[in-house]
Amino acid sequence: MPLMVFAIMAVLSVEGRKVPTGPNQEKSPADLLGNLLGGLTGLVGNTLNQLIDHLKSLLNGILDLTQQELLKLVDVLNLLKSMGIVITDEKLKLTAQRVVLINGLTNGIWEAKLGFFSLLPDEDQKKLCGVFDIEIENIVGRDTSEVNRGGRDKRQASQANCNYTTEFDVRDKWPKCSPFINQVQHQGLCGSCWAISTASVYTDRHCIERDKKGLSTPNNASFTYSSFDVLACSPEKGCSGGWPHKAWDSIKSNGICTGTDFNSNTGCKPYPFKPTGRYPILKSCKKSCTNEYWGVPYDTDRRNYVTSTSTIKGENAIKEEIHENGPVVACFSVYKDFYSHADGSDGHVWGDYDRSHAVVIVGYGTASCGYEKIPYWIIRNSWGTNSTGEGFLKFRRGNNECGIEQTVSFGIPKVN
Template sequence: MKKIIIIFSILLLLNISSKSSLVSADPLLDLLNSILGGILGLLVPLLKSLLGGILNLSPNEYTDLAKDLRLLASMGIKISAKELQERAAEIAQINLLNDGDWTAKLGFNFLLPEEFRQKRRGALMADLAADAVEDKPREKRVARAKRETCTYKTEFDVRDKWPGCRPIISYVQDQAFCGCCWAVSTASCYTDRYCIDRAKKGLSTPNDANNIFSAFDILSCAKPNGCEGDYPYTAWEWIRKYGVSTGTDYPRRNGCKPYPFSPTEKNPTTKPCTQSCTNRGWRIPYNNDRKHYISKFDNIKGEQAIKNELQRNGPVVARFYYYEDLGAHRDGIYRHVWGAGGKDGHAFVIVGYGIRTCGNVKLPYWIIRNSWGTNFGEGGFFKFLRGKNECGIEDYISYGIPKV
């Protein structure tokens, strides 16, 4: 029976392809547009034939890529065979340029058209020095032959110092296609620091909706068009003046004002600021729920100042100049080596730092929690070059002190 189904599927695909050849000569688009586009068993062999001479992918990597293409197609974003091959060649180029410091991946974030990649960030950078925008010459490193000869050592991680807050700090959110990293990173950093301040007082903090604070409350109320980007200090100032309500991310959909945008919603629009909970099942009125403030917020810069603040009070929000190659990052220590960018920014949360040793070569890094879901990097976290102000990451760091 299984063989009959496979034979029927192949014959049906050939029939569809022959009919569609009058319109399209693209085997990938033909398959994605057909009723068989969701069958990985057909998509994976096609990908191998298209990419085999460009990238050396494992069977699991081909399967993951097929799933990403299927997800993109379900969103109306369909990649042609030519486009896929061009993007694959760019991945190969990135892996040649980065001297083995990190590995690039052909996947969902890198395959997005620029109009959608832009919605995955959202930190404004106009207040920073103009010279930080320049794409400065890359520091040449000695290429290493094998990744397995390297060891990574965490020198400090806030989750180790305050283990009771580990579940909260380890949770990765997805801002989807709303350019509100400025709000998501600040709200999640406040959530982390709220838990840590309670821990300092000997109080435990359950990882539930009562203790998760709303990025949506900030992005809809602190600015009229929060999905179009802003500064983290806009979010900190809002919390200082008006407080912030509870609210989880989209999958959990709990608290007073949970995040309303699905990870696959292509064109979310900022909803109006309301003085009531958007979650009608939440029993605490908005004015009683939004009683979580900071006593002050501050900006710092420089590696040592960042390390000191992490050790004293917990995670901090960082901004950096975004470049296209970030979307390709899979593992290793990110530094910009390829692609357009350097004009606008992205914000995320620094939770620790460490050092990688490859033979006699040491490379320091920050431990970053991003807001692109768990499919990015290493479960939503990634390592970022430390101590060189890479892409301006050490120029603007912000944090708030919760009132607990």
Template sequence: MLSVALVVLALMGCAHSHNDPDPMFTDYDALSEEFIDHINSLDTSWKAGQNFPGKKEEDVRHLCGTLDPEPGDSLEADFDDDPPKIDYDTLPASFDARTKWPKCNSSISLIGDQDNCGNCWAFGSSYAISDRYCINKMGLLQLSVQYITSCCSRAYRYNGCSGARIATAYSCWQKYGVPTGGQFGSNYGCQPYTIKDCPLKSESNGVTFPWCTGKSSKPSTSYTPPCSECCDVGYSKKLNDDRHFAAKVYQLRRNNAPSIQAEIYARGPVTLTFSVYQDYLSYKSGVYKYKTGKYVGRHAVKIIGWGVENNMPYWLGTNCWGQHWGNNGFFKFLRGSNHCGIESYGYAGIPKS
């Protein structure tokens, strides 16, 4: 079965997985300074640091909301029948989409923030898709993560903030179309993002959000804002006039890093998924390779390039946990060995003109 196979591949790529004998698992919270210090005491190719001050692991586990594909489900797209015609041996040792398409830098460099919603599947997809409009000279635009989270997930019987597959976003883009929408508070587009992190009680000033439980900063991970088929008041278009569609969507070749590189080099950023373990939550710099911690969940990200650092090949990606996470929202991840399943399941697409 496909989903089982992907999980097995992910575990093979992250040695020890759920049964790592490291006693730090039970002694300390994964976001504690003690656990971070423990990571940095190991022989690693990367450095850990505090990304979620004032929070515990239970407050952020739901951010990894990507679900594995279901075997035989027609929602999953086929592999690309017309991949880029590139000799893999000619691919550069390093590549950054921001350098190749400098006019699209503001789109490619954009860092999202899920806040209190497990919709990495929507962010990782929407941001990669949006880049391709600019790369294809269709202008700078940002597709609505809000609409994908609330409406696309409902169309495929998912609860967006509780998780979905990246195929949900890509299929919805192709079949129904997705309107524009910017980040929280941006007022950009038809449906900007509306989900905000739950404030601590001492910082709330009496303001409440429906997705917050009211108990400190602990989120309600099951709440997904209702789907709206209208644009925000004041936007110049009706939603149906603002829909953007895909000419085609497709899965990326599995366990084939060079083919993924060729796709990025020729067409732009892609969406990849991988298994997250406790140590990744505190990544700050360097090339991430799993070292310690239990399984947290499956995550989706945008990959914009690759390179080599200290003889370690890596993927260059943008996360969707805000600019305070990692290296200002960016990260490097071991490339070429399907580490934590990162090369086992991915998507891309071409916008319809």
């Protein structure tokens, strides 16, 4: 085991221990980073140069970041600061050490980076994952103690050493619906992934069903369906979590109204939480449009249903379903390494279990990584376009990685 990785593992093994606090500890030099940020959201000139120099010094011997990566890191730190989250020197160094450790475990198949999601406090990371715990079945486990830890350097590589071949993508089969399928929402710090994934798949499949029938497929708010309606009006736990299959049952019974994401802010019930809101408050379900300018009454707008719902498991069943009817909702267990994922075919290699998360499967392919073939799913996430792959990522396929192939749900939209 390389000395660097061994040393980092030793540091991380004690990170959970409590450190005595007192007046001296409260005034530790760890706040120098916060002082340099100074609460500003647009650093320029000497202040920016001073911060860059401090980051270089702080990360020296851990991560060798390019100037562009350092500037991106400054933007991330400013964004977190604007949300009331101050990243201390200690937190930044610890997260950088985690990135190096993870990259030493992935064997080049995927890359971890220092960024917004990896720097979020634990409590806020958990808010991104809104599916109740799943018990992983028939998982093909990998003992990370046997993973090759050598050969990785201290750079944040921009791409894993693999070539990717897409074998199927719903956007290629139904190109008229690709504007909908390409839409990546941002859930903010609300555990609404279960609602967003379900509503977005309903939107995708509604377009696909219209295309199958030879109907027009307008890309507008009248054909975009509301994750907020599902979030607030399904019998689940709102931002605290829920199950996608129960969201599908709710649509079958009650329908779903129109509504876009926060930025577009149109339709009957657009998503109400901005991406940078740290403490979203979900109001109770209202049987009316929240957009007062929408010209269609809620009871009329909500007359969108599914003819059937279903849950499936297993790689072949998932492939068959997306070939026939389009995207599906999948759930998986999230471990600490996932928040650092930047590129490549994600698979768990390090860290404790956090919570479970819902995403959308839109296709699949195979990565050629040296002599190794890594099958993957093409996943649409709901953490915005500034996340991995502008909101789309690759996730290991065929071995129920983190349970992703065992709790898959969908519905067939009713199209007249």
